[in-house]
Ligand SMILES: Cc1cc2nc3c(=O)[nH]c(=O)nc-3n(C[C@H](O)[C@H](O)[C@H](O)COP(=O)(O)OP(=O)(O)OC[C@H]3O[C@@H](n4cnc5c(N)ncnc54)[C@H](O)[C@@H]3O)c2cc1C
Ligand code: SF4
């Protein structure tokens with residue numbers, strides 16, 4: 001276990017290669033030997049990329065940054081599941097001990113019309129930024145705040161808001177959904193702010209604007225399959241979608 | 255005369271900022287609309303600055319290399335953010351936070367800046383809560399606090415082990431609000447490659463669109479570098495993979511002095527290296543030292559399982575050496591103590607380069623408290639541990655999960671194995687009190703500047719500083735310069751070739767653009783045999799071995815020669831594939847590694863010249879008999895600000911540090 005006792009794996013990798021958003025893509029097959037089970041999934045990709053470069057071939061492009069499961073940048077669709085086979089982890093936190101010697105691993109980018117492929121495994125998720133810009137905030141300019149302890153917030157509300165705020169904006173929920181719906185992502189932000197006293201003033205307006213922005217970006221409708229919750233690495237719950245639907249109803253019939 | 259003017263306002267320390275703030279020149283609202291500010295970086299410093307400046311009416315553009323500003327490396331900060339609120343009524347005050355920070359920095363920070371930081375710390379918490387940042391609360395609904403190293407009060411605010419994430423998402427939402435209302439233009443997946451200066455004044459930047467490869471010119475009346483730290487010069491660090499020094503380094507080459515480059519923070523509690531494949535190291539937050547006790551076996555090469563080693567055969571070496579602060583000594587002290595034990599042969603785990611961080615003692619303590627609270631009579635040991643684990647999970651759940659995910663071991667059952675790792679850089683671009691670098695119109699905020707932490711940063715102070723700079727300092731201090739720009743603009747109103755009319759059409763932009771385009775083509779045309787990654791790894795090894803936790807004259811001299819050789823090899827044998835006009839992460843990295851190599855040399859030079867030990871800079875030649883850092887206040891109580899003169903050529907400028915309010919003393923945590 002752990003502590004450098006890793007055994008080694010031989011693997012077959014089928015990786016999606018696509019030059020840019022306009023080009024057609026296809027799978028490329030690579031054999032890898034001697035992959036330590038202590039490696040992370042992305043470190044396995046580092047090994048593969050070094051091998052490609054040494055052979056004079058272009059490295060596979062993929063998004064990543066923190067490699068700690070918090071920035072939300074990594075985004076691989078592994079064996080038919082966003083972030084791979086393990087529940088509750090991002091691609092960067094997936095370790096090779098979750099695979100067996102001789103496995104074939106298929107790796108694709110997030111697939112959604114709203115997330116066009118940039119190259120290989122990297123996609124454009126700026127739609128999420130635009131949704132937040134439409135209303136995912138509390139309108140308070142710097143310098144206008146009262147003393148923080150003047151706002152009392154019951155611990156349970158603070159904890160619940162925190163649970164929703166833990167979303168890392170990775171987009172796995174969209175990639176998991178057969179309709180490419182962004183409801184889990186949007187509802188997490190709507191919930192966080194709806195649960196807090198500071199978020200009350202703009203509550204109705206916020207949900208209307210954010211849902212409108214979401215629809216405009218071309219995300220699909222939610223048909224309650226629950227695939228998003230099952231694949232979300234941060235355990236964002238379907239409760240949030242239910243809450244957003246209630247918020248939406250309340251806001252629409254004011 | 256010194257080229258450095260820190261511009262610290264006159265007057266008593268506790269009035270400097272308030273007085274200055276109320277007398278700085280203002281820019282009227284109509285003029286603000288015609289002033290453009292470029293903010294490079296969207297971490298806590300960049301996002302807070304950009305949002306606030308846009309709220310004030312300036313036209314702002316924000317750049318980041320990630321696909322979204324929300325992913326800046328600040329997102330990964332775990333433990334917390336300090337503020338002198340004294341909510342716990344444990345004797346905290348602005349002065350105490352000021353004092354702790356100066357002392358924690360081993361008397362190598364500026365008093366004026368640090369006092370200002372302590373003063374605005376409270377406002378940060380107010381602002382974040384108003385934005386809806388869900389900081390941890392007590393049952394009564396009030397905010398909760400924890401302790402961090404180097405302090406004896408509880409002033410750290412937190413959101414589980416995800417404080418940076420929550421604070422950044424707060425700043426990001428404020429930023430996106432300004433994007434939504436058209437006051438900020440967002441340029442994600444853009445990398446700044448150079449500052450454009452005209453007659454020594456910053457007028458804009460050159461950036462590469464990382465998706466299309468297009469080289470772009472951007473004009474600004476002021477440029478703010480909020481580009482984070484350079485810990486990745488060591489290859490392995492707790493920084494994100496993309497964190498880099500390029501923006502700061504290019505600014506340095508355009509005239510911005512680099513302050514104290516050798517001051518690096520090695521964080522004591524990180525997950526140890528597991529093999530050659532290792533691409534980065536993962537921090538286990540300092541907050542864990544609230545409840546974790548650090549120990550090694552008393553016997554060398556003790557191969558028993560940690561849980562089989564009885565209490566009396568364990569050496570809780572921090573508690574032994576530093577009874578007053580125990581496990582909560584500052585980071586530099588804790589890191590060196592771990593290295594000392596491992597070097598002496600007491601390390602644990604396969605590599606023997608690790609010590610234990612053990613939660614059993616406090617888990618049991620929490621368990622007993624819970625049992626009492628719940629009225630459970632005579633609870634069994636098992637029951638106690640079960641209850642205790644619930645409490646520990648609530649406090650540190652995500653960190654424990656992360657540890658288990660990475661190591662395959664369960665830290666609720668066996669102690670964590672930890673070892674120090676590069677974490678933060680106190681050094682950075684030299685700035686004055688206004689946060690302006692030595693290049694007019696060019697500012698540095700957050701980890702990218704050198705200013706507030708001296709030779710060692712205390713935990714939970716970087717988030718505080720980034721947000722202080724962005725929300726509460728720059729919005730005032732930028733006016734000092736921009737008000738002169740307003741005057742200049744009106745004087746040059748009728749000039750046909752004024753910079754305001756030409757903007758990016760000014761020839762200086764074309765020259766800079768060409769220089770950067772040529773550089774990119776140069777990378778692609780070397781067509782050597784070794785990958786960019788391999789150079790980065792080799793640089794990291796030199797830096798870690800010779801400019802890491804312990805440094806000496808011989809090692810540093812060797813390191814400089816090795817880095818110079820590595821630089822030559824890089825420029826003749828690096829292999830960068832693909833093309834310039836596409837998304838090409840390997841090409842991006844080539845530029846960053848080229849800059850790291852140059853920076854590495856300067857760090858070693860700085861470390862070599864500083865013939866003393868202070869904070870994170872430990873020169874083996876300068877230590878006390880007990881192995882503690884030995885400062886030399888007579889000769890080294892200054893900021894070393896290096897001026898770039900050409901390849902491998904720098905001139906040292908000194909800013910003397912004056913301590914008027916705090917008596918400079920030997921730092922003791924015993
Ligand atoms: C794992 C970890 C945990 C930490 N925990 C804590 C903690 O608990 N408390 C605490 O106080 N501090 C903590 N720190 C330190 C703290 O997180 C950082 O010092 C701080 O967040 C830095 O913020 P910043 O805004 O200066 O830079 P960053 O957040 O690093 O942002 C840098 C920005 O600059 C951009 N950028 C960089 N170069 C370029 C370029 N050339 N072109 C365009 N854009 C560029 C990036 O895209 C990014 O947006 C931690 C650090 C780490 C590594
Ligand atoms: S809801 Fe979950 S899956 Fe969707 S973006 Fe947020 S963290 Fe990712």
Ligand code: FES
Nearest residue numbers: 065067072074092
């Ligand atoms: S790389 Fe940041 S979440 Fe995976």
